[in-house]
Amino acid sequence: MNKILINFSLVGSILIGTIGFAGNEDRVGSAGAQQLLINPWARTTGTASAGFANATGLEASYLNMGGLTTCDKTQIKFNMTNWLGNAEIKFFAAGLAQRLSESSVIAVSIQSMNFGDIQRTTVENPEGGIGFFSPRLNVFNVGYAKKFSNSISGGINFKVISEAIADLKATGMAVDAGIKYVTGDKEQFKLGISLKNVGPTMKYKGDGLAYQATYVETGSIASLEQRSQSFEMPSLLNIGASYDFILNEMSKLTAIFGFTANSFFSDQYRLAFDYALVKEKIALNIRLGYVYEKNIFSTENRTNALIGPTAGFSLDFLTGKNKNPLGIEYGMRMAGPFGFVHTFGVAVGLK
Numbered sequence: 001m002n003k004i005l006i007n008f009s010l011v012g013s014i015l016i017g018t019i020g021f022a023g024n025e026d027r028v029g030s031a032g033a034q035q036l037l038i039n040p041w042a043r044t045t046g047t048a049s050a051g052f053a054n055a056t057g058l059e060a061s062y063l064n065m066g067g068l069t070t071c072d073k074t075q076i077k078f079n080m081t082n083w084l085g086n087a088e089i090k091f092f093a094a095g096l097a098q099r100l101s102e103s104s105v106i107a108v109s110i111q112s113m114n115f116g117d118i119q120r121t122t123v124e125n126p127e128g129g130i131g132f133f134s135p136r137l138n139v140f141n142v143g144y145a146k147k148f149s150n151s152i153s154g155g156i157n158f159k160v161i162s163e164a165i166a167d168l169k170a171t172g173m174a175v176d177a178g179i180k181y182v183t184g185d186k187e188q189f190k191l192g193i194s195l196k197n198v199g200p201t202m203k204y205k206g207d208g209l210a211y212q213a214t215y216v217e218t219g220s221i222a223s224l225e226q227r228s229q230s231f232e233m234p235s236l237l238n239i240g241a242s243y244d245f246i247l248n249e250m251s252k253l254t255a256i257f258g259f260t261a262n263s264f265f266s267d268q269y270r271l272a273f274d275y276a277l278v279k280e281k282i283a284l285n286i287r288l289g290y291v292y293e294k295n296i297f298s299t300e301n302r303t304n305a306l307i308g309p310t311a312g313f314s315l316d317f318l319t320g321k322n323k324n325p326l327g328i329e330y331g332m333r334m335a336g337p338f339g340f341v342h343t344f345g346v347a348v349g350l351k
Contacts (some may be wrong), residue, residue, distance in 0.1 A: 031264040032231035033161050033172065035137045036197045039063070040093030040111045042079050042343040045331030046312020048289025050258030050270035052240030053180065053192035058095045058347075061107045061143050063238065064194040065155025066180030068145035071097040071105045074350035079329070083113065084305075085339030090114045093345075095141070103147040107157075113137040120166060133166035143176070154179045167208035174199030174233050188244040195237055201230040237261040240270075251277045256289075265303045266293040272310070281318040287311060287331075305336035316347075325349035 039049045041059045052064045058077045060067025074097070081091040095109030115135045119128035138161075145155030157176040163169065178194030210225045240258035247253060258270035272289030289310040295301035296308070312331035319326050327347035335341045 030232070031234040032170075032202055033163070033174075033197070033233055035091075035111065035113055035139060036159075036161065036174065037234055037236075038081075038083070038091065038111075040079055040081065040091060040343070041077070042312060042329040042331035042345045043285070043287070043314055045333055045343050046287030046289065046310055046314075047256055047272035047274055048258070048270040048291045048310045048333075050240060050256045050272045050289060051242070052178075052194055052238040052258050053190040054240075054242035054254060054256060054274075055192075058097045058107060058109065060145075060155075060178075061095065061097070061109060061141065061157060064178035064180055064192045064240070065143050065145050065157050065176060066153045066178040066192060066194070068097060068105050068107055068143060068155050069103070069147040069153040069180075071099055071107075072349060072351060073099050076348045076350075077109075077345060079343055079345030081341060081343040083341060084335055085341060087338065088116060090116075105145050105155075107141070107143040107145075109141045109143075111139040111141075135165045136162070138162045151182050152179070153182075161202065163202075163204075165208070168204045168206040170202045170204045172199060172202035172233065178238075184244075186244070186246060188246070190242045192240045193238065195235075197233045197235045199233045201232050203230040204228040232264075234265075235263045250279055251275070266295070268293045268304070268307070281323070283314075283316040285314045285316075287313065291333075299336070302336075305338060306333055306341075307336070308334040310334070312343075322351050324351055 056070040083089040143157035314329040
């Protein structure tokens, strides 16, 4: 056990070194593709997105790919989030996890942010009246996880990021990777490390950067294109641990701790509890969590709106002759001045 802990510490130190600027407040706001920092899944949202060590199935594909190996056979999930409270922005997520062998699982998922229709305006038409456009932010994920032993599993996730408005578009790629370690007589203790959003810079291109200029002397018209500044991915490192307190044959309480070293924001500490009650064909989970970062109580100096308390619950049923699991899930998080962010979803398992 001591050897494992030492190895995890060494890996964590190396990964922190690759991040380099973790918690650097001078870089706040200088990264793009911020949708990569939004947890799209309801269950781990309720536990403050702290489940780097204990997240399972498709939920793990966002926090730590090593947890994907817990998928039984086939899992399908669909979640919807009212992003930033009453801003009327919808954030959709859907995914499929499929076991390939006794030790390996593959997952495919997509996240899409819909801003609705926005009226087009130009210098000549500042009041609009020339149509509408709909901005789109999409993330496509393909991940693979493998169980190397009874205690250790790991995985990697490749993602394609697409951002577009009426006449501008940016496309990029990034990689996530994670390791999970489980120990204890009843596998109560778990450790996890994950590195997220590592990839090359992105850059906007399109007709929106071009405009026509008229030369005064000759009257001729020329098309000029402005240069777009490239931007970095919001890379980060997560380290987490969890412990299951077995209360009796039907219930347990899981204590979860997570630490996030951000490259472009303040570092964050996450603490959460997940109470599980299983009776016959029904499982109930109630979740509470809290996200802390520097200057959390200062509206002028904090760097993230998604801090403070979180909560959620889920109900899972066994249905049909094959006793396939069907789950209803909900997660809530605070978004500072934007109010509450709610995530609703369903999960279906096939055996």
